[in-house]
Amino acid sequence: MLDTDTFKLISMELLTALSKIVSPERIKTRVIDLVSYASDAGFYQLIPKAIVLPVSEDEIKALFYFSHTNHIPLVFRTGGTSLSGQSITDGILVDLSRFWNRIQVEENGNAIRLQPGITGAMVNAHLRKYSRKIGPDPSSISAAMIGGILSNNASGMCCGVKFNSYHTTKHIRFILPDGKQFSTEISKDYERFRQECSVLFEELVMIRSEIRSDIFLFNKIREKYRTKNTVGYSLNAFTDYDHPLDIFAHLLIGAEGTLAFIAEAVMHTIPDLPFKSTALLYFPDIYCACQAIIPLIEAGAEMVELMDRASLRSVENMKGIDPFIKALPETAAALLIEFQEQTADRLQSRVTAFLSQQDKLALLNVPVFTTDINERDFLWKVRKGLFPAVGAIRASGTSVILEDVAFPLARLGEAILDLQVLFKKFEYHNAIIFGHAKDGNIHFVVTQSFDTATEVERYDRFLREVVVLVVTKYEGTLKAEHGTGRNMAPFVETEWGGEAYRIMKRIKAAADPKHLLNPGVIVSEDKEIHIKNLKPLPSVEEEVDKCIECGYCEHRCPSRDITLTPRRRIVVRRALVQLKRAGEQREYRSLLDQYQYDGLDTCAVDGLCAAACPVDINTGDLVKRLRKENHSSFANRIALFIAKNFRATVRAVRFALMVGSAINKLAGTKAMRNLTRGIRRIIPAFPLWTNQLAAPPSLRSLKNRSSLPDTPIANAVVYFPGCISRMMGSSPTGGKNIMDSFLSVSAKAGIQVIISKRINGACCGQIFSSKGFHAAYRFTANKIMDQLWEATAGGTYPVVMDISSCTITLHNIRPVLTTFNQQRFAQLRIMDSVAYLHDTILPLDPPRKKKKDIVLHPVCSLHKMKLENSFVRIARFFADNVTVPTSAGCCGMAGDRGFLFPELTASATMAESLEVKASVYEGYYSSTRTCEMAMSDAVGKNYESILYLADEVMV
Numbered sequence: 043m044l045d046t047d048t049f050k051l052i053s054m055e056l057l058t059a060l061s062k063i064v065s066p067e068r069i070k071t072r073v074i075d076l077v078s079y080a081s082d083a084g085f086y087q088l089i090p091k092a093i094v095l096p097v098s099e100d101e102i103k104a105l106f107y108f109s110h111t112n113h114i115p116l117v118f119r120t121g122g123t124s125l126s127g128q129s130i131t132d133g134i135l136v137d138l139s140r141f142w143n144r145i146q147v148e149e150n151g152n153a154i155r156l157q158p159g160i161t162g163a164m165v166n167a168h169l170r171k172y173s174r175k176i177g178p179d180p181s182s183i184s185a186a187m188i189g190g191i192l193s194n195n196a197s198g199m200c201c202g203v204k205f206n207s208y209h210t211t212k213h214i215r216f217i218l219p220d221g222k223q224f225s226t227e228i229s230k231d232y233e234r235f236r237q238e239c240s241v242l243f244e245e246l247v248m249i250r251s252e253i254r255s256d257i258f259l260f261n262k263i264r265e266k267y268r269t270k271n272t273v274g275y276s277l278n279a280f281t282d283y284d285h286p287l288d289i290f291a292h293l294l295i296g297a298e299g300t301l302a303f304i305a306e307a308v309m310h311t312i313p314d315l316p317f318k319s320t321a322l323l324y325f326p327d328i329y330c331a332c333q334a335i336i337p338l339i340e341a342g343a344e345m346v347e348l349m350d351r352a353s354l355r356s357v358e359n360m361k362g363i364d365p366f367i368k369a370l371p372e373t374a375a376a377l378l379i380e381f382q383e384q385t386a387d388r389l390q391s392r393v394t395a396f397l398s399q400q401d402k403l404a405l406l407n408v409p410v411f412t413t414d415i416n417e418r419d420f421l422w423k424v425r426k427g428l429f430p431a432v433g434a435i436r437a438s439g440t441s442v443i444l445e446d447v448a449f450p451l452a453r454l455g456e457a458i459l460d461l462q463v464l465f466k467k468f469e470y471h472n473a474i475i476f477g478h479a480k481d482g483n484i485h486f487v488v489t490q491s492f493d494t495a496t497e498v499e500r501y502d503r504f505l506r507e508v509v510v511l512v513v514t515k516y517e518g519t520l521k522a523e524h525g526t527g528r529n530m531a532p533f534v535e536t537e538w539g540g541e542a543y544r545i546m547k548r549i550k551a552a553a554d555p556k557h558l559l560n561p562g563v564i565v566s567e568d569k570e571i572h573i574k575n576l577k578p579l580p581s582v583e584e585e586v587d588k589c590i591e592c593g594y595c596e597h598r599c600p601s602r603d604i605t606l607t608p609r610r611r612i613v614v615r616r617a618l619v620q621l622k623r624a625g626e627q628r629e630y631r632s633l634l635d636q637y638q639y640d641g642l643d644t645c646a647v648d649g650l651c652a653a654a655c656p657v658d659i660n661t662g663d664l665v666k667r668l669r670k671e672n673h674s675s676f677a678n679r680i681a682l683f684i685a686k687n688f689r690a691t692v693r694a695v696r697f698a699l700m701v702g703s704a705i706n707k708l709a710g711t712k713a714m715r716n717l718t719r720g721i722r723r724i725i726p727a728f729p730l731w732t733n734q735l736a737a738p739p740s741l742r743s744l745k746n747r748s749s750l751p752d753t754p755i756a757n758a759v760v761y762f763p764g765c766i767s768r769m770m771g772s773s774p775t776g777g778k779n780i781m782d783s784f785l786s787v788s789a790k791a792g793i794q795v796i797i798s799k800r801i802n803g804a805c806c807g808q809i810f811s812s813k814g815f816h817a818a819y820r821f822t823a824n825k826i827m828d829q830l831w832e833a834t835a836g837g838t839y840p841v842v843m844d845i846s847s848c849t850i851t852l853h854n855i856r857p858v859l860t861t862f863n864q865q866r867f868a869q870l871r872i873m874d875s876v877a878y879l880h881d882t883i884l885p886l887d888p889p890r891k892k893k894k895d896i897v898l899h900p901v902c903s904l905h906k907m908k909l910e911n912s913f914v915r916i917a918r919f920f921a922d923n924v925t926v927p928t929s930a931g932c933c934g935m936a937g938d939r940g941f942l943f944p945e946l947t948a949s950a951t952m953a954e955s956l957e958v959k960a961s962v963y964e965g966y967y968s969s970t971r972t973c974e975m976a977m978s979d980a981v982g983k984n985y986e987s988i989l990y991l992a993d994e995v996m997v
Contacts, residue, residue, distance in 0.1 A: 052071060052091040052092045056112055056114075057069070057071065057092070059108060059112075060092065060094065060108060060134075063094075063096075063101055063104040063105060063108060064094045064095070064096055064101055064105075068094060068095040068096070068097070069092055069093070069094050069095075070092065070093040070094075070095075071091075071092045071093075072636055073629060073632050073633050073636065074606075074614060074633055074636040074637060074640055074641075075093055076089050076090055076091075076092075076093070077089070077613065077614055077617040077633065078606055078610035078611075078613050078614050079093050079119075079135055079137070079610070080130065080613065080617075081130065081577055081591050081609075081613050082119070082122040082123070082124055082127070082128075082129045082130050082591070082593070083122060083123045083124060083125050083182075083590070083591060083592045083593050084124060084125045084126055084127045084128075084129075084130075084527065084528075084529070084577075085127070085441045085442065085443055085492075085576060085577050086127035086130060086528055086529075086575050086576060086577055087130065087575060087576070087577035087578070088130045088131055088132040088575055089132060090117075090130075090131050090132060090133065090134065090135040091114065091132065091133060091134060092134055092135070093134075093135045093136075093137055094134060094135070094136055094137070095136075095137050095138075095140055095141060096136060096138075096141070097141045099217060099223065099305050102136075102217055102303055102305070103217060103221040103223070105134065105136060106217070106218075106219050106220070106221050106303075107221060108134075109133070109134065109219075109558050109559075110219070110556055110558065113556070113558065114133045114134055114558070115131050115132070115133030115134070115558050115559070115560070115561050116131075116133060116134050116136060116558055116559055116560075117129065117130065117131035117133065117134070117135055117136065117299065117559075117560045118136045118138060118158075118189065118193075118299045118303060118560075119135055119136065119137055119138065119139070119189075119190075120138050120139050120142075120158050120159050120186075120187035120188070120189035120190045121139065121161065121182070121185050121186045121187040121189075121190050121593060121596070121597075122139075122190075122593045122596075122609075123182040123185050123186045123190060123592060123593045123594070124190055124194060124298075124524070124525060124527065125444050125446070125524045125525075125527070125529075126521070126524055126525050126526060126527020126528060126529040126530065127527040127528035127529055127563070127575075128193075128194070128298040128299070128525055128526075128527040128528070128560065128563045129190070129299075131560070133558075138157075138158050138159040138187075138189055139159045139187060139596075139602075140159065140603050141159065142157040142158050142159030142160075142189070143157055143159045143160040143164075143953075144156075144157045144160075145157070145160055145164070145165060145168055147168055147169065147172065148308070150172065151169055151171075151172025151173075151174040151311060152172075152174065152310065152311055153212060153308055153309065153310055153311060154168070154169060154176070154308070154309055154311055155306065155307075155308045156188045156306065156307055156308075156309060157188070157305070157306055158187060158188050158189025158190075158192070158304055158305070158306075158307075159187055159188070159189060160187060160188055161183070161184060161185060161186065161187050161188075161597055162176060162178065162179075162180070162183035162184075162186055162187070162188065162191055162196075163183050163184040163185075163597075164597075164928060164929070165188065166183070166314075167928040168928060169311055169314070170314070172311075173313065173314050173316060174311040174312065174313060174314055175311060175312060175313075175314040176191075176210065176309055176311055176312070177201045177204075177205030177206060177207070177209070177210035177309075177310070177311075177312050178191050178196040178197055178198055178201055178205070178206055178207050178210070179197075179198035179199055179200050179201050180196045180197070180198040180523070181198065181199065181425070181426040182426075182592070182593075182594065183198070184594065184597060184654065185592075185593050185594045185595075185596060185597050185654070188307065189299075189304060191207055192207050192211065192294070192295055192304055192307055193294070193295075193296070193297060193298050193299050193304065193525075194207075194272060194296060194298060194523070194524065194525040195207045195208050195272050195276065195295050195296030195523070195525070196523060197270055197478075197481075197522075197523045198478070198523070199345050199347060199425075199478055200344055200345050200380075201312075202270070202478075202480065202481050203267070203268065203269065203270055203481070205312055206270070206523075207295050207296070208276055208278075208292060208295045208296065210309050210310045210311075210312070211291075211292070211295055211307055211308075211309055211310075212307075212308045212309060212310050213225065213226045213227040213291075213307065213308040214226055214291040214292075214294060214295075214304060214306075214307050214308075215227070215304070215305045215306040215307070216291065216294055216302045216303060216304050216305060217302060217303045217305055218239065218242075218302050218553065219302065219553065219554045219555075219556070219558070219559050220239075222238055222239060223305070224287060225306075226287060226288060226291045227308065231287060232285055232287050235286065235287045235290075236286070241552060242286075242290070242552045242553060243286045245548060245549075245552040246280075246286035246289050246290060246549075246552070247286055249280060249545055249548065249549070250280045250284075250286070250289060252545070253277070253280045253281065253545070254280070254281070256541070259541055259542060260281060262539075262542070263277045263278055263280070263281055263542075264278070264281060266519065269448050269450075269481060269482060269483075269519065269522070270448050270478075270481050270482075270483045270519065270522035270523050271448070271519040271521070271522060272296050272519075272521045272522065272523055272524065272525050272526065273519055273520050273521045273526055273530060273533075273534055273537050273538065274526060274534045274537075274538055274542070274543070274546050274564060274565075275293050275296065275297055275301075275546045275549055275550075275564065276292055276293055276295055276296045276297070277538075277542060277545065277546070278292075279292035279293045290302075290553070293549060296525065297564070298525050298526065298527065298560060298563050298564055299559065299560045299563075300550060300554065300559055300560045300563050300564050300565070301549070301550065301553040301554060301559065302553060302554075302559075313384075315344075315382040315383055315384055316384070317382065317383050317384070317385060317386050317388075317389040317413070318380055318381070318382045318383075318389070318413065318418060319380065319381045319389055319390075319392075319393050319411045319412065319413050320378070320379070320380045320411065320412055320413075320417075320418045320421050320422075321378075321379055321380075321409045321410055321411040321412070322364070322376055322377075322378050322379075322410075322421060323376060323377045323378075323379060323403075323405060323407070323409055324366070324370060324374060324375075324376050324405065324406040324407045325374065325375050325376065325377070325403075325404055325405065325406060326371065326373060326374060326404055326406060327373040327374065327375060328348075328350050328351075328373070328375040328455065328458055328459075328475070329455040329456075329458075329459065330375070330403075330404040331348060331375040331376065331377055331455075331479075332348070332454045332455030332458065332479065333403075333404070333455060334377060334403045334404075335348075335377070335451065335454065335479045335480065336451065336452075337399070337402065337403065338377070338379055338396075338480075339480055341381075341392070341395060341396045341399070342381060342392050342396075343379045343380065343381055343396075343480070344380055344381060344382045345378070345379060345380040345480065346377055346378075346379050346478075346479045346480040347377065347378040347379070347425050347476070347477070347478060347479060348375065348376075348377055348475070348476055348477055348478075348479035348484060349375065349376045349377075349378065349425070349428065349475075349476045350375050350458075350474055350475040350476065351370060351371075351372060351373060351374045351375060352472065352473065352474040352475070353428050353474035353475065353476045353487075354367050354370065354374070354375075354376055356428065356474060357424050357428065360424060362420055363424065366407065370406070374406065377479065378421060378422075378424075378425050380418075381393055381396070381411075389413075393411050396409075397409065423656070425476070426656065428474070428476050428487075428656075436472070436489040437489065437491075438581040438587045439491055439493070439579055439580060439581045439587075440489045440490055440491045440579065441489065441490065441491065441492055441576070441577060441579055442487060442488075442489050442590045443487065443488050443489070443490070443501070444485055444486075444487050444524070445485065445486050445487075445488075445505075445508065446477075446483070446485050446521050446522050446523055446524040447483075447484060447486075447508070447512050447518055447519065447520055447521070447522060448481065448482050448483040448484070448518050448519045448522035449482045449484070449512070449516045449518040450482060450516065450517065450518065451481075451482040453516055454479065454482050454484070457511070457512075457515075457516050457518070458475060458484065460511055460515070461475065461486060461508075461511065462475075464504065464507055464508065464511065465486075465488070467507075468500060468503065468504040468507075469500075470488040470489075470490070470504070472488075472489055473486060473487060473488045474486065474487045475487075478522075478523075481522070482518075483522040483523065488504075491579075492576040492577075492578070493578070498573050498576065501573065502570075502572075502573050505572065508520075509533050509536055509537075513533075513536055513537050519537065520533055520536075520537050526563065526564045527563055527564075528562055528563060528566070528571050528572055528574075528575075529572050530572070531562065531563060531564055531565065531566040531568075531571055531572065532566065532568070532569040532570065532571060532572055533572075534546065534564065534565070546564070546565055547565055550564070550565045577591075578616070578620060579616065580616055580619045580620055580623070581619075582615050582616055582619050583615070583664070585612070585659050585660070585661065585663065585664040586612050586615045586616060586664070588657055588659055589609070589612045589659055591609050591612065591613060592609070592656075593607075593609050594654050594655060594656060595607065595608040595609055595651035595654045595655050595659075595661070596608070596609055596610075597654070598650040598651055598653065598654045598931060598932070599650070599651060599932075600646045600648065600931065600932040600933065600934035600936075600946065600947075600949070600950035601644045601645060601646065601934065601946055601949070601950070603949045603950075603952070604644065604945055604946060604949045605639065605640035605641070605644045606640045606641055606644075606645075608651040608655075608659070608661035611641050611645070611661055611664075611665070612659075612661065612664075614633065614637055614640075614641060615641075615664075617633060618630060618633055618634060618637070621633060641665070641668075642665055642668055642669055642672070643942075643943060644939070644943055644945075644946050645661070645662060645665040646662070646932055646934045646935070646936035646939055646946065646950070647662035647663075647665050647666055647812050647936055648662060648902040648932045648936060649662045649663070649902065649906060650902050650905065650906075650931070650932055653905060653906065666811065666812065666813075666814045667814065668814070669813055669814030670814030670815070670816055671814075672814070673814060673815065677815075678815060678816075678817055678818070681810055681813070681815035681817070681818035682815070682817050682818045682821060684818065685805075685807075685810060685815075685818035685819075685821045685822045685825075686821065688765075688803050688804075688805050688822070689802050689803035692765060692768060692769055692802060692803070695738075695769045696738035696768075696769050699735060699736070699737055699738050699769065699770060699771070700737050700738055702714045702731060702735065703735070703736060703737040703771075704737075705717070706733070711733055714731040714733075714735075715730065715731045715732070715733065717731070718730050718731040727942065729938065729941035729942055730941050730942070730944055731941075732940070732941070732944075732975060732979060733979075734974075734975035734978050734979055735770060735771075735975070736770060736771025736772065737771050738768075738769055738770065738771055739767075739768070739770075739771050739772065739779035739780075739781065739782075740779070741768060741781075741802070744763070744781060744797050744801060754835070754838055755794055757792065757793050757794060758793065758794040758795070758796055758839050759788070759793060759794075759795060759796070759839055759840050759841070759842050759878070759882075760795075760796045760797070760798070760830070760833045760834050760839045760840065760841045760842065761781075761784060761785070761788075761795045761796065761797050761841075761842050761844075762797075762798070762801070762804070762830070762833075762841050762842065762843050762844075762848075763780070763781045763784070763797075763801065763844050764806065764843060764844055764845035764848040764971070765804070765805050765806075765848075766845055766848075766971045766972060767779070767780050767781055767844050767845060767971065768781075768801070768802065770971060772971070772986060772987075772990075778990075778993070780844055780971070780986075780987050780989060780990070781844070783987070783989045783990050783992075783993040784842075784844055784875065784989050786993045787879075787883065787989060787992045787993050787996060790888060790993075790996045790997075791882070791883050791886050791888055791996075792886075793882065796833065796839060797833070798829050798830070798832065798833035799833075800829050800832075801829075804825075804826055804829050805822050805826065806822075806826060806843075806848040806851040806852050806855075807819045807822035807823045807826065807851060807855065807858075808847060808848055808851040808937060809937060809938070810822055811851060812936065812937055816858075819858060820858040823855045823858045823859055823863075824858075824859055824860055824863050826852070826855075827855075827859060827863040827866055827867060828863075830870060830872075831866050831870070834870060836869070837866070837869035837870050837871070840871040840872070840873055841870060841871065841872045841873065842873055842874075842875060842878045843872065843873070843874055843875060844875045844987065844989065845969075845970050845971060846874050846875070846876065846901050846903035846904055846907070846909075846969040846970045847901065847902075847903045847937065847970045847972075847973075849872065849873070849874035849875075849903065849907065850874075850903040850906055850907055852872050853872060853907065855867065874903075874904075874907060874909060874969070875969060875987070875988070875989055876904060876909045876912055876913050876916065876969050876988065877907075877909060877912060879916045879988065879989070879992055880909075880912040880913075880915060880916050881912075883992065884915070884916065884919055888996045888997075889996070889997050890919075890920060890995045890996050890997060891995055891997055892920055892921055892922055892995060893920065893921040893922070893964045893965055893991070893994070893995060894921065894922050894923060894964050895921070895922070895923045895925070895961075895962075895963050895964050896917060896921040896923070896924055896925070896963050896964055896965040896966070896967060896991065897924075897925045897926075897927070897958055897961075897963045897965075897966055897967070898913065898914065898917055898924060898925065898926050898930075898967055898968065898988075899927075899930060899933070899954070899966070899967070899968040899973065899974075899977050899985060900913055900914075900926065900930060900968075900969075901932075901933075901968055901969055901970045901973045902932045903969075903970065904969060913969065913988065914926060916988060916991075916992070917967065917988065917991070920991050920992060920995040921964075921965070921991070921995075925961070925963070927954045927957045927958055928957065929953040929954045929956075929957050930954050931950070931953075931954065932950055933947055933950050933951050933954075933973050933976040933977055933980075934946040934947040934949065934950030934951065934976065935947050935972045935973050935975065935976040937972055938972075940972065940975070940976050940979075947976045947979070947980070948980070950976075951976055951977060951979075951980035951981075952980070954977075954980070955977070955980035955981045958981050958983075959981055959982070963983075965986075965990075965991060965994075966978075966981065966983045966984060966985040966986070967985065967986060967987065967988045967990070967991050968985050968986070968987065968988070969987055969988055971987070973985075974986055974987065
């Protein structure tokens with residue numbers, strides 16, 4: 043429970059000393075920062091004294107010195123997706139997720155040089171053109187970063203042991219707690235390590251000798267690392283390597299940040315086989331499924347993922363899932379399998395050979411293999427989302443505990459049956475089992491509350507019996523890939539035995555003699571640390587209660603580098619409830635005040651977090667609702683008045699833009715920006731002028747197309763230009779506006795365009811929806827339905843929008859419509875300009891003169907409408923070379939956020955703009971005007987609608 047004593051803030055004296063190491067803007071000590079960083083994906087929680095964001099190795103060395111001088115623990119954190127409590131602290135938390143993301147592909151893709159703060163998925167994106175990938179493939183790879191992937195010795199679904207982090211790391215550059223730095227890539231460092239770190243060097247030499255002279259221990263180490271094992275330190279380093287520098291470097295893999303700081307790593311890559319075929323196999327029970335594993339391995343299956351009936355039940359209502367799952371018997375289980383090959387013929391041979399032997403397996407279905415990338419991705423999304431999916435359906439206020447064990451493959455079925463007996467004994471009725479069956483590695487999930495001593499005791503007794511089952515009965519491993527953390531620290535000695543555990547303690551003492559580097563993790567004298575500092579999860583609201591704080595959403599969030607991420611917004615919401623219930627009014631008010639800017643104002647409400655979330659939590663929708671609740675009745679009345687008089691609003695904005703553009707022409711291009719910046723000092727909510735704004739376009743061309751044809755026409759569409767298109771000029775440099783471009787493209791394709799007579803007063807309602815003005819949104823939504831019904835002659839013609847964010851707003855408008863308008867809505871066809879180009883224009887194969895090199899910015903709305911691939915195909919139809927930046931994401935504009943909070947768009951576009959500016963393109967294209975403005979500001983080039991590309995190229 044959070045209370046005043048929880049926030050043991052760092053003293054001003056220590057903060058002053060810390061500020062001499064790291065710039066004050068990169069030190070976070072506000073209550074909202076401390077609370078939001080207190081949690082990772084595990085079920086523990088510690089409140090840090092401060093969060094620091096270093097930018098250099100020198101700052102890391104200075105932080106080590108600060109830690110030792112002031113006896114304050116230091117913990118390094120990247121993605122925060124660790125599950126065993128290894129990336130939290132009550133000391134100084136060092137966040138590496140922002141400034142440690144350099145990447146360099148080497149040896150034509152056969153190796154890659156990495157800093158710790160880049161996600162595994164981004165690394166693979168850089169390797170894709172070489173048909174390579176990194177070996178580790180954890181299910182969290184989109185959010186997990188290299189620092190954690192190495193420090194937890196990550197493996198995953200495909201890599202097994204052979205291609206895990208330990209076996210694919212080529213070189214490591216690290217910094218010891220005493221500030222000394224070494225690299226296995228530098229030959230001179232081997233001798234320097236001996237000279238400068240003599241105590242550590244000699245201890246490693248001694249341990250190496252002891253292990254190699256102890257045949258029993260030597261063989262035990264060899265045997266345990268034939269299967270997945272991340273319990274304790276990687277003692278196989280002493281059997282695999284001779285020089286102490288190499289030994290220590292590989293001890294760091296899986297050390298969970300307890301021995302040194304990994305500043306850089308060079309990793310070997312592995313082939314990313316281009317041809318893959320996937321199928322979901324169903325069995326009458328889990329034992330039968332386990333009996334099929336060895337035959338599947340012999341058939342050449344690269345992936346064999348086990349799912350029990352309970353785990354299948356957690357996803358059986360997912361959109362797109364095979365309805366056959368619901369009809370499975372209560373004892374059923376499934377294996378998700380995949381074959382991979384270098385050629386299509388070899389892949390088909392693999393699948394055919396397996397199918398010829400399928401009658402030897404106790405299958406409930408005839409296997410259906412798919413090579414379709416979308417179908418395969420969906421199947422793997424189902425598998426990867428099992429852990430969070432179970433978390434989403436748990437009872438409100440309960441925690442999700444994911445354990446990670448491995449058994450000898452031949453006894454896997456027997457061991458699982460014994461685990462299920464324990465579930466019943468300790469009343470974990472909703473427990474599920476899934477995992478990497480090919481490696482005998484299974485995960486099991488249980489949910490429970492920790493709000494009473496009885497519940498904590500139940501978990502403790504259950505875990506201790508699991509330890510006996512895994513270690514004593516089956517000689518398995520307690521942690522196969524998730525790391526030891528706090529959760530298994532008390533049981534490392536149980537698994538390894540006294541001699542091996544003493545060696546681990548000696549390693550820790552030699553590398554970190556003050557025990558200040560991630561204390562309590564892996565090696566701990568506290569035998570009850572696994573049941574301390576348990577994370578409270580109070581009931582708050584639907585979106586919050588579903589979240590298990592896995593962090594899968596964070597890499598997609600545009601505000602991640604300046605304020606909060608979706609996960610951290612939810613962590614703070616929970617903290618607010620705890621403080622309020624505890625009566626801690628001062629801390630509650632402080633946190634609530636800080637949440638206004640960090641949690642609400644700078645959320646782009648783009649919804650991409652839902653796309654990354656395995657259970658579709660849309661934190662943007664939560665923020666919209668909170669904004670709605672914050673509005674006064676007066677503000678709601680003003681919004682409704684604007685909605686009812688939107689034609690006048692459009693005229694006012696057009697006039698303001700005309701005046702602003704004129705002032706810039708007369709007084710210089712910085713005049714309006716300086717003027718609005720000055721106004722913002724007095725009225726912070728006043729929008730900031732950007733030079734991407736332009737004088738309003740002429741609407742003359744629209745007025746000539748405002749009548750419906752007397753008789754229906756086959757190739758006609760209703761064009762609905764967004765209010766942004768009608769109010770804002772398309773480019774500060776002038777030229778054709780987007781409306782004229784749309785009309786031109788349609789005319790060249792022989793398509794007649796119809797435009798509503800009442801277009802000037804029309805709005806999709808996005809501006810009111812995103813700000814939480816519900817009454818205004820509802821009024822606008824029903825008004826536009828009347829206009830569209832009239833313009834389309836009762837749904838006779840499709841509607842085409844030229845702003846993607848407006849299109850998706852109309853797609854989702856149904857809940858606020860009257861019953862009568864809902865019936866009308868069902869008869870309308872509303873398409874985005876991207877879909878219009880792809881589905882209507884491209885099939886006509888118009889004559890064109892292609893551009894050479896162009897770059898795209900796919901906006902969030904295209905992703906949500908599943909039009910990204912169409913967007914790229916359009917570009918490739920009109921240009922020879924098309925680039926989509928690997929770092930492309932939400933620009934943070936969110937309609938008006940860039941005018942009100944320009945720091946949000948500046949931060950959100952940083953990575954993508956740097957990538958784009960590294961090359962020169964003939965054109966820069968997107969599909970939403972405000973996003974185009976944000977990218978134009980960031981890149982210094984004119985982004986415009988892809989309609990312009992079509993218009994320029996079509997002849």
